[in-house]
Amino acid sequence: MHLLYEGAALAILVVLLFLRDIRATLVSAAALPLAIIPTFAAMHYFGFSLNILTLLALALVVGVLVDDAIVEVENIERHLRMGKTPKQAAIEAADEIGLAVIATTFTLIAVFLPTAFMGGVPGKFFESFGITAAVAVFFSLAVARLLTPMMAAYFLKPHPTEKAKQPERDGWFMRHYMTAAGWCLKHRFITLVAAIAIFVASLQIVPLLPKGFVPPADTALTSVTLEMQPGSTLEESYAIAEQARRLLQPLADVKQVFTLVGAASGVSSGPIAEGGGADVRKATLTVSLTTREERSRSQTAVEAEIRQTLKPLPGVRYTVGSGGSGDKMQVVLASDDGKLLLTAAQRAERDLRTLQGIGNVVSGASLQRPEIHITPNYARAAELGVSTEALGQVVRVATSGDFSTRLPKLNLPQRQIPIRVQFDESVRNDLDTIRQLRIPGRNGAVPLAAVADVQLGSGPARLDRFDRMRNVSIDVELNGLPVGQVTTMVDKLPSLATLPPGVIRQSSGDAERMAELFGGFGGAMLIGVLLIYIVLVLLFHDFLQPITILAALPLSIGGALLALLLTGSSFSMPAVIGLLMLMGIVTKNSILLVDYAVMARERDQKNRVDALLDACHKRARPIVMTTIAMSAGMMPTALGLAADPSFRQPMAIVVIGGLLASTVLSLLVIPVVFTFIDDILVGFRKLSGKFKHAEPTLP
Incomplete structure (x- = not known):
């Protein structure tokens, strides 16, 4: 829980540093409890407990919860600086920013909800996490659209008239950013090629990352x-x-x-x-x-x-x-031929011990233990009237006692103690004595030696089967190595690369769940992107401009993967959850830019370049504010300040790395992508106009 408190405090501190207004900060901070408390009610309805995943969802989205309120309050502050009254500023600012706030929130929900319906073991992790995060983000939208403008209208103070009349001077960051944005718009092709090169280079990081299912816990x-x-x-x-x-x-x-x-x-x-x-x-x-x-x-x-x-x-x-997960991997061999399976397992175990950096290698093949083999002579037993059941019962009771359900019990006040009666150990180890055990027959008891052959031998302690085939499981202790790296080394071993006919290798353990995870991740990511696109089409009433917004997704991948590489984290389930979360968050920057650029062209009748530069100028501050607030909210988790950060830390690292990279690149690349999409839109309109003029007129 203290991660939640620390993240919330850091997010509020960032708002205070940017706005430098206690009242505006309090209005933004009010969104946190007002969004989290109703989330607890929703968790109770869905039957979720306060566990590591639900608390992790709240700790990671704590910066996102204040995001919508920050955008609203910052826009209201900008209108206040124009000399408007707080009520007028709240009404006009909320109306101006409303579509962008709704779009950013519903893209997050469109990413989180599909993950809650993934199958398999990974789906059990994603279910409570995805629903909790989606519900919390939805309540943050309700607070930002309903309560934040109302609180700002009655809580904020109007700016002095003299100060409002003075033109606002840009700071050092804004002046340099506007210069860079203008240069990128003048050199569109260079900027686009550089962005594509960065994306391709970021994909080259993937082979360098260790892969696993769940990091080993401490x-x-x-x-x-x-x-x-x-x-x-x-x-x-x-x-x-x-x-x-x-x-x-x-x-x-x-x-x-x-x-x-x-x-x-x-x-x-x-x-x-x-x-x-x-x-x-x-x-x-x-x-x-x-x-x-x-x-x-x-x-x-x-x-x-x-x-x-x-x-x-x-x-x-x-x-x-x-x-637990992350401690070991399993190599499972199966066959219908027991001897062939044992030989293959021994060869595989011998090769596995040659791998460098791993721990112990333990084969599940049952060791041969000493046994007394009793082979009935069925013809002689039938002649003497001795049944196999009677023979087995006498031997069982004499050597190991009866079945536990048949044992007499000593009743004590708090428990029952089973009473097991068996021969003394010295007698059980004497074959001659065992041969003289009396077996009830038709004409009286006969010695065991008269109806069975009794010899000392050896045999396996147990037989393991999977899908009706005998199998041997070999456990390899990972010793801190990622399961993906060890799996790659194991696959190259000669004994496992060329198994004898009749012996197959079955997927099991963390390796099987890791393959299931990455398969489900691809499907969840595709569904998430499609849902984001559908939501944006419905909100913007345009099929092409949402592509501009989605361009922020590949720009964030490089930062996320680079952050994993620099911190030495593996690409595992927490990192996958972080990437899915990142998909919804990074579209926020491009939504704010595109929404204002479209509005500036339609409302103020500006040309394309001026509208884009105006959007960059007006929306750069809230974009940077929300990015730093979200990063600050996740920073305690990324630094591993909790008791066991093994599961939470990679997730926060991915989100922070991707968010920072996407913010820097989106502020420069998204306006350029907007111009190319707009050129395509203009081309379609010209083409459709030509077709209309070419239609023959009816006489």
């Missing part, structure tokens, strides 16, 4: 899963787990270690929770770390040290990490 909590060799007893597992605990406890940044022996479970699940599996040769160590503010390194670096520390443990498989 929760100050990790786990170590130990798997001992087959046949290990609970006492042996406890001794190894205790040895591992003694190795980890002295490490810097480790606060405490909780050991669970005889079960394998994740960080968020206990010994009886879903996902916990009882196995005497497995143990889980839950490691609590110091908070992110108290340590000088990331959780990934601490986990890398834990891996190095546990290397001396003999005969132990171990994995380090909480098991």
